[in-house]
Amino acid sequence: MLFFMYSVLMFATTLHGRQIDFERFDQLSGFNVYNSSLRVRKYNRTMVTLNGTLVVMVPLNKSIMISTDLFHSSRGNQQFNHYPVKLPTRHVCEFFDSFYADYSEYMDNIINLPERGECPIQPCTVHIIDKVFPADAIPSFLPPGLWKAHLINSLQDVEIVRFEIIVKVLLIVISLHGIQVDFERFDQLSGFNFYNSSLRVRKYNRTMVTLNGTLEVVAPLNKSIMVSTDFFHSSRGNQQYNHHPAKFPTRHVCDFMSNFYEGYNEHVDDMINMPKNGECPITPRMIYVVNKIFPAKAIPHFFRPGLWKINIINVLKNVEVSRFELIFIVKTSMLNIWVILAFGTIPLLGLQIDFERTEQLSGYDIINNTLRVRKYNRTTKVLNGTTASFVILNNSFLISTDIFHSPLGNQQFNHYPMKLPSKPLCEFLDMLYDEYSECLSNIYNLPVRGTCPIPPLEVYTIDKMFPSKSIPPFLPKGLWKAYIIFTLNEQEVVRFMWMVKVRLS
Ligand SMILES: *[C@@H]1O[C@H](CO)[C@@H](O)[C@H](O)[C@H]1NC(C)=O
Ligand SMILES: *[C@@H]1O[C@H](CO)[C@@H](O)[C@H](O)[C@H]1NC(C)=O
Ligand SMILES: *[C@@H]1O[C@H](CO)[C@@H](O)[C@H](O)[C@H]1NC(C)=O
Ligand SMILES: *[C@@H]1O[C@H](CO)[C@@H](O)[C@H](O)[C@H]1NC(C)=O
Ligand SMILES: *[C@@H]1O[C@H](CO)[C@@H](O)[C@H](O)[C@H]1NC(C)=O
Ligand SMILES: *[C@@H]1O[C@H](CO)[C@@H](O)[C@H](O)[C@H]1NC(C)=O
Ligand SMILES: *[C@@H]1O[C@H](CO)[C@@H](O)[C@H](O)[C@H]1NC(C)=O
Ligand SMILES: *[C@@H]1O[C@H](CO)[C@@H](O)[C@H](O)[C@H]1NC(C)=O
Ligand SMILES: *[C@@H]1O[C@H](CO)[C@@H](O)[C@H](O)[C@H]1NC(C)=O
Ligand SMILES: *[C@@H]1O[C@H](CO)[C@@H](O)[C@H](O)[C@H]1NC(C)=O
Ligand SMILES: *[C@@H]1O[C@H](CO)[C@@H](O)[C@H](O)[C@H]1NC(C)=O
Ligand SMILES: *[C@@H]1O[C@H](CO)[C@@H](O)[C@H](O)[C@H]1NC(C)=O
Secondary structure, three states: OHHHHHHHHOOOOOOOOEEEEEEEEEEEEOOOOEEEOOEEEEEEOOEEEEEEEEEEOOOEOOOEEEEEEEEEEOOOOOOOEEEOOOOOOEEHHHHHHHHHHHHHHHOOOEEOOOOOOOOOEOOEEEEEEEEOOOHHHOOOOOOOEEEEEEEEEEEOOEEEEEEEEEEEEEEOOOOOOOEEEEEEEEEEEEOOOOEEEOOEEEEEEOOEEEEEEEEEEOOOEOOOEEEEEEEEEEOOOOOOOEEEOOOOOOEEHHHHHHHHHHHHHHHHOOEEOOOOOOOOOEOOEEEEEEEEOOOHHHOOOOOOOEEEEEEEEEEEOOEEEEEEEEEEEEEEOOOHHHHHHHHOOOOOOOEEEEEEEEEEEEOOOOEEEOOEEEEOOOOOEEEEEEEEEOOOEOOOEEEEEEEEEEOOOOOOOEEOOOOOOOEEHHHHHHHHHHHHHHHHOOEEOOOOOOOOOEOOOEEEEEEEOOOHHHOOOOOOOEEEEEEEEEEEOOEEEEEEEEEEEEEEO
């Protein structure tokens, strides 16, 4: 059962656009408590599975506490950084119960698990047969890379068992729910005696842009022409680029094309009159590109959100003869957490979430928020009130958060070690629209998606229940307090406090 810890570790929501695979599973110590023969096996060319048995050697009682440590290697090179998210430490029976509550649908291919509620857990042998990683159980905000989780069992504060699970997260399909990639610009900067491009980025409809136009090969392109690339990234999307070490290998133009065909064939087959794969030299021709949508699937997983600029440079005898510049934008919907924070907090299966309090603590000259929690009927609380802004709000305003948890619900809060990057205000609003439009019911007069800057306005919230549907099915119960902080030029200008109660229903 324990090998699922990593999924319990994180908030689970539906996953789009990722492939998640087991990479390794090792028991590092504690063979007198468990004896694991679980191994990651290649199942077929494209899939790996977890296979083997986990023997529980001794009864596991409430004295055995399970804790976790999480590490991330963003480049997938095993250089792990400690990741500050932690699950609350729980005793083994509690751990197992919450696992059952949240993940029972992912238990196929697992045989002879202890019964739900069994405590102490009696010695047994659990068989896991060709278990594919249950990617659906993993939150969509989990960044790509390698993830390492240590599951530690301790008895009276002494570590007795440690498991290590390594999981690889790849972005494969990029969907609207995870990441959206759009062309931003395509320009030929020089070399019109070799190429003549009229390719332009056009608005196709309200939500899509396409690349449209022609690319003329003016002169024959032979092996003397070397093609290299340079990548730049602007993480805030403000055109302040940093050089990025990604590169296509420098090759002569024919090789470059073959390579391109190999990797991206399916993404160029809607371009008309492309040279044949292998054609060398490439003869003069007119290539037509009609309403081409950015082939988001072609984007490898290191493309972080923001603006990306790629320079494609043709060199003849060490002299640059042509340069193209492609700019595209990668948008992500940041974290579900944002919504969790913006609206309160978490899960579903067996838990009820209610607004508890909301308060504005500062910044009345910028926003005046009269939202209050009201009793709607005997069992339900709602939010009611007006949020008025008095200034023009733009992406210079950053939203950040600070989270606290009171497990006993007695207002003794601990700082929760999860920190989220600050997000520019308009982007935050767009993210709400893109990902959480269903949470926006009963909120009236919100600026439409894409509005930026946001002029002064009044937003009305009427009888808004906690949008639990939007919430992933795992969060410790108790009181959760979130400060939502607006900063402008690194100065805090507005602070709100939200409090939400999570309890078993
Ligand atoms: C663990 O199981 C393996 C076979 O799966 C067995 O060879 C080994 O002796 C067992 N270890 C202990 C401590 O029982
Ligand atoms: C997994 O284990 C089962 C049962 O021991 C075995 O039949 C199957 O071939 C194993 N799968 C792999 C990929 O090794
Ligand atoms: C690998 O196995 C899975 C599950 O049986 C199957 O869906 C997939 O198509 C297989 N892949 C290959 C390349 O055979
Ligand atoms: C719980 O299990 C541990 C380790 O097996 C044992 O030392 C302890 O006495 C047990 N406690 C209870 C209350 O049974
Ligand atoms: C490039 O193509 C445009 C039309 O697409 C044309 O007007 C222009 O003269 C061409 N430039 C050269 C150098 O061929
Ligand atoms: C793209 O080009 C085609 C053919 O030139 C044209 O019919 C179409 O309207 C263009 N699309 C846009 C969005 O400009
Ligand atoms: C834009 O066009 C695409 C492709 O035809 C379509 O899937 C999408 O729904 C359109 N969006 C709008 C807002 O019309
Ligand atoms: C390759 O193309 C360049 C530029 O058009 C030309 O100067 C050179 O002579 C060509 N080389 C060969 C071997 O054809
Ligand atoms: C904020 O709104 C409340 C209620 O609408 C009002 O009484 C109060 O004067 C407003 N505060 C400011 C600073 O405008
Ligand atoms: C919320 O506000 C609306 C409109 O002001 C009012 O009709 C409704 O009764 C209020 N709800 C509660 C629970 O106070
Ligand atoms: C309270 O209102 C909610 C929403 O309309 C409803 O689902 C729930 O059954 C009501 N509870 C009671 C006790 O009336
Ligand atoms: C955003 O608004 C702030 C405060 O009104 C202003 O100082 C800043 O220049 C604006 N930024 C942009 C990019 O318009």
